[in-house]
Amino acid sequence: MKPAQVSVVMLPLPAQSHLNQLLQLSAHIASAGLPVHFLGSATHNRQAQLRFGHGLEPKSTFHQMIHFHDLPTPPIAAVDPDPNAPDKLPVHMSAATSAYLSLRGPVAELVLEMSLNTTRVVVIYDRLMIEVIRDAVSIPNAEFYGFNCISVFSLFLVLWEAMGKPFEVEGELKKVTSVKEFLSEGLVNFIASKSELFDGRAGDIHNTSRLIEGPYMDLLSRQEISGGKKQWAIRPSISPRSTEGGGSRHTCLDWLDKQAPRSVIYVSFGTTTSFSDEEAMEFAIGLEQSKQKFVWVLRDADKADIFAGGEARKIGLPKGFEEKVKENGLVLRYWVPQKEILAHKSIGGFMSHCGWNSCYESIAAGVPVAAWPIHSDQPMNALFLTEVLKIGFTVGKWEERKEMVKAERIKNVVERLMASEEGDEMRRRAQVLSAAIVESTAADGGESGREFDEFISHISR
Incomplete structure (x- = not known):
């Protein structure tokens, strides 16, 4: 043979x-x-x-x-x-x-x-x-x-x-x-x-x-x-x-279908970062006060073995928060198909840890970024998005990364990305870049x- x-x-x-x-x-x-x-x-x-x-x-x-x-x-x-x-x-x-x-x-x-x-x-x-x-x-x-x-x-x-x-x-x-x-x-x-x-x-x-x-x-x-x-x-x-079809469609995409184009901010910090209950509380308050539509992936970081036994930690939120914001937002406590979410027509912004996979998926989808790097190469990626491609801005200074981010800053960041002329201009630049990537x-x-x-x-x- x-x-x-x-x-x-x-x-x-x-x-x-x-x-x-x-x-x-x-x-x-x-x-x-x-x-x-x-x-x-x-x-x-x-x-x-x-x-x-x-x-x-x-x-x-x-x-x-x-x-x-x-x-x-x-x-x-x-x-x-x-x-x-x-x-x-x-x-x-x-x-x-x-x-x-x-x-x-x-x-x-x-x-x-x-x-x-x-x-x-x-x-x-x-x-x-x-x-x-x-x-x-x-x-x-x-x-x-x-x-x-x-x-x-x-x-x-x-x-x-x-x-x-x-x-x-x-x-x-x-x-x-x-x-x-x-x-x-x-x-x-x-x-x-x-x-x-x-x-x-x-x-x-x-x-x-x-x-x-x-x-x-x-x-x-x-x-x-x-x-x-x-x-x-x-x-x-x-x-x-996308090539062969089949399989089930994630339920969050059905909710996104009902929202206006470019009206929803997607919030996710990847699979290696865990937020404390206190940090999540500030985040929740800031998102609610922004009055913007959102999809928030709130889950603990992956374990080294994601199939290991034991109950998954449920990160705390203000009492009644999810019920109160159900018209404006989704809180998802499990792994989601990020690429499909970012590609949805209703997504207009991404608050991200700036892992390279997330960065490229946001660029390809034409979605600007509120950059919140956490560790490793993420601050360098954030610099690339914000200073080179100019399709985002940083949430705060890197040297202040260990300080608690308060609700007021979260509110301001979301409004800046989703409800300002600056955010609109970033969206335009991101969509031009996305079209070029599709062609390439x-x-x-x-x-x-x-x-x-x-x-x-x-x-x-």
């Missing part, structure tokens, strides 16, 4: 935003006719499928082309997120990442086995998981590509500074005198070290579009930063639901589509 030409292996970091990005890329590559093998623990493979496109249909073409490998990992320590911690870094998630380090041997064995029956094994690994592929790099017909889940704007600035600022930069980049204004020195060194660990990689894939990050892709591609490695900007624009990702010749086709041709050569 003639061996397969190429098989693709995906190795994600076990956190929702990273799982989602690599599974989206898996679906995109599968749509080009290449078999994809998605590696992880049984828990995180299940999580990725459950939340992908609001449920990956078991009989879909994508599911047939994506092969999930449940690899054995040690038990994940059950550490609950701490809503009262002054620093919101999701340290409770480190247990899952540590457990994945044990996959070094199993990943190498699987890649070796696949290499015997295929001309080339293409391994795409989350760049924060590079240690896990160390034993696989010696396999002769295996080729490795780092996948970057944060904005190229953020990654370039971190690497540029860590490498001693080897050349001058222009424009908005000059405003960032040091990334350590936003990121801890430890985090800067951690991100930078992942590029130095494996010089044998064939290139890097970035979850973005050149339309919005082209200048930073060019800077990242310079020899001083990338070491001459090929850089691809590939942001998948497909999902099983068109299957019949858009720039992003061409870059993806070039990548597929490269790995299938």
